[in-house]
Amino acid sequence: MRRAQAAAGCLSAALLGLAGCGGGGEDTVEAHLRLVVPDNNIRVEGVECAGARPFDYIRPGASFSLEAPDGSVLADGELPAGRAENADPDVDWGVERIPTVCVMELELEDVPDRPRYRLRLPEGRPLEFERAHLSADEPLQLIVR
Amino acid sequence: MALLLAVLLAAAGCAGGDSGEESHGGASDLPGPLPEDVAFRDAPADAPAAPGFSAELVDGTPVTASDLWDDRPVVLVFTASWCNRCAGVHRQAAEVVAEHEGVALLGVVPGDDAEGAREYAEDLDLGHPIAVGDEDVWLSYAVREPPAVVLVAPPGKVLRGWPGGVDRQILVRSLDELFERR
Numbered sequence: 001m002r003r004a005q006a007a008a009g010c011l012s013a014a015l016l017g018l019a020g021c022g023g024g025g026e027d028t029v030e031a032h033l034r035l036v037v038p039d040n041n042i043r044v045e046g047v048e049c050a051g052a053r054p055f056d057y058i059r060p061g062a063s064f065s066l067e068a069p070d071g072s073v074l075a076d077g078e079l080p081a082g083r084a085e086n087a088d089p090d091v092d093w094g095v096e097r098i099p100t101v102c103v104m105e106l107e108l109e110d111v112p113d114r115p116r117y118r119l120r121l122p123e124g125r126p127l128e129f130e131r132a133h134l135s136a137d138e139p140l141q142l143i144v145r
Numbered sequence: 146m147a148l149l150l151a152v153l154l155a156a157a158g159c160a161g162g163d164s165g166e167e168s169h170g171g172a173s174d175l176p177g178p179l180p181e182d183v184a185f186r187d188a189p190a191d192a193p194a195a196p197g198f199s200a201e202l203v204d205g206t207p208v209t210a211s212d213l214w215d216d217r218p219v220v221l222v223f224t225a226s227w228c229n230r231c232a233g234v235h236r237q238a239a240e241v242v243a244e245h246e247g248v249a250l251l252g253v254v255p256g257d258d259a260e261g262a263r264e265y266a267e268d269l270d271l272g273h274p275i276a277v278g279d280e281d282v283w284l285s286y287a288v289r290e291p292p293a294v295v296l297v298a299p300p301g302k303v304l305r306g307w308p309g310g311v312d313r314q315i316l317v318r319s320l321d322e323l324f325e326r327r
Contacts, residue, residue, distance in 0.1 A: 043308075053283075056289070056290065061227045081229055
């Protein structure tokens with residue numbers, strides 16, 4: 001029975017794959033991502049930001065792509081401007097300029113459904129995440145390394 | 146033959162040789178000689194030396210920073226074409242500098258932003274030069290992210306640096322204090 005289910009799954013996947021090639025019918029998901037750049041730069045909380053050195057390649061207009069595990073590109077685009085957030089929300093620094101991280105929000109619609117994804121930035125290691133971790137309620141946080 | 150030569154020369158002019166076209170942020174925006182009735186105080190002796198650098202302006206003109214700050218204050222604005230906040234910081238610094246005769250303003254964009262910088266310079270049209278500074282220039286001033294503003298006093302001392310930009314009144318006051326005669 002399990003083998004039959006697996007076979008049916010393979011057939012479905014093949015049919016879905018064909019449907020995808022034909023341009024319609026493929027299951028898609030929405031991927032709402034919070035890209036956190038841990039640059040710990042001193043900023044006023046809430047100001048617009050880009051990644052500070054050594055993350056200066058993460059900036060508005062820089063390209064990104066979302067890939068399947070096999071390397072095929074499922075979505076791509078340009079990074080938006082980020083917003084500075086307190087690097088340690090547990091600390092009230094008591095001053096205007098505080099250690100911050102730069103957070104960029106990516107909302108990707110109609111992304112072909114895959115069990116795993118890789119977000120590739122202009123430099124650095126791709127950020128991997130699983131389909132199961134995506135949620136309609138809150139964005140999935142990815143920390144740049 | 147003379148007619149042919151004239152036609153060829155005219156064609157060369159149309160192709161953009163020495164067409165006299167205005168270059169925003171380029172050589173024509175470099176400051177002229179210091180006015181005779183303006184004099185500046187030297188920076189405190191214990192102020193750190195400003196890291197010197199040479200770079201090209203957005204039109205390819207070479208510029209040496211120490212030539213600018215040898216006899217006058219220079220406001221350096223680290224900026225980038227992709228930085229949404231930078232134009233406002235740059236424009237405000239230019240307005241303050243315009244109120245302080247003899248002070249120079251030099252924009253510095255990252256080395257990989259030369260293409261965008263030309264458009265940025267044209268859009269802003271500030272009448273001040275903009276240099277394309279390689280990574281070493283940014284590192285030497287410890288600028289991790291644009292915008293940042295640095296005030297260099299003659300003959301080449303760093304007085305203040307403001308990551309993220311500077312309040313207008315603070316820059317006005319900082320420049321006012323540098324004048325010996327105006």
